[in-house]
Amino acid sequence: MRIRVEVKYLENVEDPEALSIQRNLSLLGYDGIKKVKTYKVYEFETSLGEHDSFEEINTISERILTNPVIQDYKIEKISD
Amino acid sequence: MYDIIGYDDQQLKTVGDNLGLALNEMQSLKEYFIHLGRNPEDIEIQAVAQAWSEHSCYKSSKIYLKKYFSDLKSDYTILTMEDDAAVVSINEDYAYVVKMESHNHPSAVEPYGGAATGVGGIIRDVLCMGAQPVALVDSLYFGNPENTSGFLSERFIMNRVIAGIRDYGNRVGIPTIAGSVDFDESYNTIPLVDAGCIGIVKKDKVVRSFVNKVGDLLIVCGGRTGRDGIHGVNFASKILDKSNEENKNAVQLGNPIIKEPLIHAILEINELGIIDGMKDLGGGGFSSAVSEILHAGGISAEIDLDSVLLKDKNMNAWEIWVSESQERMLLALNEHNLKKAEEIFKKWGIEFSVIGKTISNKNLIIKYKNKKIMDMDLAFLTSGPEYKRDFKPRERINSETVVREPENYINFIHDFVQRPNLCSRFNIVRQYDFTVRGNTINRPFTGIPNHETHSDASVFKALEDSFIGISLTSGSREKLVDIDPYEGTIEVLIESYKNTICTGSIPNGVVDAMNFGNPEVPETMYNFIESAHAISDFCKKMNLPLVSGNVSFYNETDSREIKPTPNILMIGTISDVRRVKTSEFKKEGDPVYLVGELINSLAGSEYAEVFSSRSTSLIKIDYVHLKEIMNKIHEGNSTIMAMHDISQGGLLMSLLEMSFGNNLGIDADISNIDGNTNTKLFSELGTAMLIEVDSSMEEQFLKIFKDIHKVKIGKTSRDHIIIKNMGKTIISENKEILRNLWEHGLDKYI
Numbered sequence: 121m122r123i124r125v126e127v128k129y130l131e132n133v134e135d136p137e138a139l140s141i142q143r144n145l146s147l148l149g150y151d152g153i154k155k156v157k158t159y160k161v162y163e164f165e166t167s168l169g170e171h172d173s174f175e176e177i178n179t180i181s182e183r184i185l186t187n188p189v190i191q192d193y194k195i196e197k198i199s200d
Numbered sequence: 201m202y203d204i205i206g207y208d209d210q211q212l213k214t215v216g217d218n219l220g221l222a223l224n225e226m227q228s229l230k231e232y233f234i235h236l237g238r239n240p241e242d243i244e245i246q247a248v249a250q251a252w253s254e255h256s257c258y259k260s261s262k263i264y265l266k267k268y269f270s271d272l273k274s275d276y277t278i279l280t281m282e283d284d285a286a287v288v289s290i291n292e293d294y295a296y297v298v299k300m301e302s303h304n305h306p307s308a309v310e311p312y313g314g315a316a317t318g319v320g321g322i323i324r325d326v327l328c329m330g331a332q333p334v335a336l337v338d339s340l341y342f343g344n345p346e347n348t349s350g351f352l353s354e355r356f357i358m359n360r361v362i363a364g365i366r367d368y369g370n371r372v373g374i375p376t377i378a379g380s381v382d383f384d385e386s387y388n389t390i391p392l393v394d395a396g397c398i399g400i401v402k403k404d405k406v407v408r409s410f411v412n413k414v415g416d417l418l419i420v421c422g423g424r425t426g427r428d429g430i431h432g433v434n435f436a437s438k439i440l441d442k443s444n445e446e447n448k449n450a451v452q453l454g455n456p457i458i459k460e461p462l463i464h465a466i467l468e469i470n471e472l473g474i475i476d477g478m479k480d481l482g483g484g485g486f487s488s489a490v491s492e493i494l495h496a497g498g499i500s501a502e503i504d505l506d507s508v509l510l511k512d513k514n515m516n517a518w519e520i521w522v523s524e525s526q527e528r529m530l531l532a533l534n535e536h537n538l539k540k541a542e543e544i545f546k547k548w549g550i551e552f553s554v555i556g557k558t559i560s561n562k563n564l565i566i567k568y569k570n571k572k573i574m575d576m577d578l579a580f581l582t583s584g585p586e587y588k589r590d591f592k593p594r595e596r597i598n599s600e601t602v603v604r605e606p607e608n609y610i611n612f613i614h615d616f617v618q619r620p621n622l623c624s625r626f627n628i629v630r631q632y633d634f635t636v637r638g639n640t641i642n643r644p645f646t647g648i649p650n651h652e653t654h655s656d657a658s659v660f661k662a663l664e665d666s667f668i669g670i671s672l673t674s675g676s677r678e679k680l681v682d683i684d685p686y687e688g689t690i691e692v693l694i695e696s697y698k699n700t701i702c703t704g705s706i707p708n709g710v711v712d713a714m715n716f717g718n719p720e721v722p723e724t725m726y727n728f729i730e731s732a733h734a735i736s737d738f739c740k741k742m743n744l745p746l747v748s749g750n751v752s753f754y755n756e757t758d759s760r761e762i763k764p765t766p767n768i769l770m771i772g773t774i775s776d777v778r779r780v781k782t783s784e785f786k787k788e789g790d791p792v793y794l795v796g797e798l799i800n801s802l803a804g805s806e807y808a809e810v811f812s813s814r815s816t817s818l819i820k821i822d823y824v825h826l827k828e829i830m831n832k833i834h835e836g837n838s839t840i841m842a843m844h845d846i847s848q849g850g851l852l853m854s855l856l857e858m859s860f861g862n863n864l865g866i867d868a869d870i871s872n873i874d875g876n877t878n879t880k881l882f883s884e885l886g887t888a889m890l891i892e893v894d895s896s897m898e899e900q901f902l903k904i905f906k907d908i909h910k911v912k913i914g915k916t917s918r919d920h921i922i923i924k925n926m927g928k929t930i931i932s933e934n935k936e937i938l939r940n941l942w943e944h945g946l947d948k949y950i
Binding site for chain 2: 133134147184189
């Protein structure tokens with residue numbers, strides 16, 4: 121089963137990378153860009169069933185991939 | 201809005217708990233507002249909570265800092281313990297600016313952002329004195345890297361703290377040149393991150409941290425103000441709680457990409473000589489910075505909160521006032537100079553806004569949305585309480601345990617050199633850029649490229665048009681301080697002193713970053729007082745000024761606290777960087793001397809740690825003769841090839857480290873040193889250091905060092921480590937085998 125984890129900063133946590141991109145885009149003349157956000161995406165391929173895959177990847181996301189103080193994550197199934 | 205004047209003690213206590221204020225503090229607040237005949241606005245309460253937190257007003261430590269640290273100046277110090285950072289003279293025209301601060305609590309909840317903003321904050325402290333920041337220092341204390349019991353695992357904390365320092369320092373373009381990394385179980389889930397920065401300033405361009413001119417404009421520039429980092433200081437003064445939801449807003453993320461141009465802009469404006477006062481916005485945000493810059497200058501201001509540039513439009517007034525968003529500086533300028541500053545800000549793409557004007561008044565006034573929301577006496581607001589907390593020594597049963605000898609020295613040493621506290625720091629420090637700006641002379645590592653060893657202190661060339669160098673070394677010895685806070689702290693200072701003189705530098709100034717547990721616990725308070733006392737005594741005896749410092753309390757979880765950790769940053773100077781000595785052996789056949797006193801005790805040593813042996817006392821050490829050793833090193837500079845101090849890991853580690861940086865070994869016989877085999881090899885106490893003497897100048901060396909206690913222990917040789925004692929060979933091993941183990945000690949964690 122293939123699973124996708126998307127990690128992003130919580131609201132109110134500053135995203136310096138996005139701010140730098142935004143700032144530089146405006147310097148380059150792309151005036152139409154209002155806001156930029158960056159995400160980190162992980163893809164996993166598991167040998168487990170749907171329930172177990174989600175459970176395991178949830179634990180991994182919580183314990184290893186993110187710091188809940190500043191980040192939030194979303195888990196999605198891509199394919200079986 | 202709170203009905204403070206109507207609350208009873210129980211209600212005051214509940215509100216106080218939320219704000220991090222004690223009941224008696226809430227009571228004096230109530231009294232103040234009863235006197236005014238009104239209830240406080242939210243912003244007023246929040247401002248008091250910031251100003252009276254341990255972090256901002258040092259309420260538990262103030263009286264001892266005054267008692268021990270107030271008279272430790274020198275004829276070459278310009279500002280000590282007054283402004284945001286110390287200013288110390290280098291020569292007629294230039295001074296260095298230095299400061300070290302802890303960023304422990306933020307690093308415990310968000311290691312990356314916490315460590316990065318620790319670096320960012322300390323850079324601003326140096327910048328706000330008008331100085332160009334030139335070098336960074338970081339002393340880190342982590343738990344057992346195997347521990348996973350916390351909210352975040354130790355490896356996660358460790359790797360993210362290091363990444364935070366790396367990313368911030370490297371991006372902002374200031375080299376991280378010195379520091380230390382220690383591991384101890386007591387730091388499990390409570391890491392310590394002490395960040396230091398040194399800068400260079402022309403003496404006539406020093407900017408003070410106060411403004412005393414009425415009618416000046418107050419300007420904030422750099423980053424915008426957001427919800428990030430709200431209540432950081434109150435949180436720093438509270439016990440870490442696993443489930444503390446409120447902690448989430450207390451985390452700040454740094455942005456070095458804004459900081460870099462901000463540094464240029466500020467320095468360029470300062471070059472015009474138009475800044476009347478400057479402060480960085482750190483802990484407590486506007487609330488601390490604005491109140492302090494005004495109160496110190498004896499004036500006040502009227503602030504217009506609507507003009508603050510915000511990240512988030514929906515912020516409450518009090519949130520704007522206490523936000524600890526990063527990369528902001530506060531400047532006071534005359535109105536006529538605004539145009540000049542504006543041009544420079546524009547050139548560097550820095551946002552700024554005028555947030556108020558100074559007035560001659562004793563009350564600070566804040567207006568927001570056409571309403572007066574603060575009108576409070578600055579003296580009341582900034583004075584804060586002062587406590588004389590109870591203290592008493594920890595009860596301990598005196599028992600000196602004899603530490604046994606290992607059954608097989610060679611196997612023991614193989615394991616020993618890989619221990620996290622002793623092995624190479626390559627995995628960590630190589631992530632940092634320590635050569636950017638091109639002035640680093642003695643790097644954290646020294647020797648053959650890609651085959652280096654550890655340096656004692658790092659040295660950088662301080663001025664463009666002179667060979668004057670400045671050395672930096674930072675660290676602590678928490679295991680020793682835990683045994684005896686006074687003597688342990690003396691050992692920390694001895695080690696800094698030895699590190700400094702081992703590079704050929706002359707100690708010039710001391711900065712402390714005191715990290716302790718809960719000051720309300722009498723035993724912890726006792727440790728703090730004894731430690732401060734030791735720093736004071738050492739500085740007096742060695743004629744060294746204590747130039748700046750920081751105290752961090754409440755480094756604890758609900759069940760335990762850290763070992764007392766007074767971190768010392770020592771600054772040294774060397775008249776000519778071409779005279780710098782490094783620690784690796786230089787050539788074959790040179791005699792090696794042990795100089796100074798090696799104490800015959802394994803108390804607090806890494807060796808004792810292996811055998812889980814705990815000591816309960818430290819031997820009192822005479823250290824004043826270090827001054828004499830320093831003078832002799834200076835005099836005999838040309839006879840010396842290499843020097844290295846004896847500290848963690850004892851004589852054995854020092855010998856090994858000296859050989860690790862070059863393709864040379866050592867043929868040593870330690871029979872002439874006093875003690876048992878294990879104390880000789882592994883004692884970490886005393887004033888001892890190793891000196892490799894140029895074989896062709898040995899006679900001259902002996903003449904210069906004739907009154908200094910020294911023992912010749914052997915000769916440098918080709919690639920073998922041989923150590924004998926009383927006719928027995930303790931170790932005879934190819935150097936590369938040991939170096940390989942030492943080099944990869946941290947590989948499984950980082």
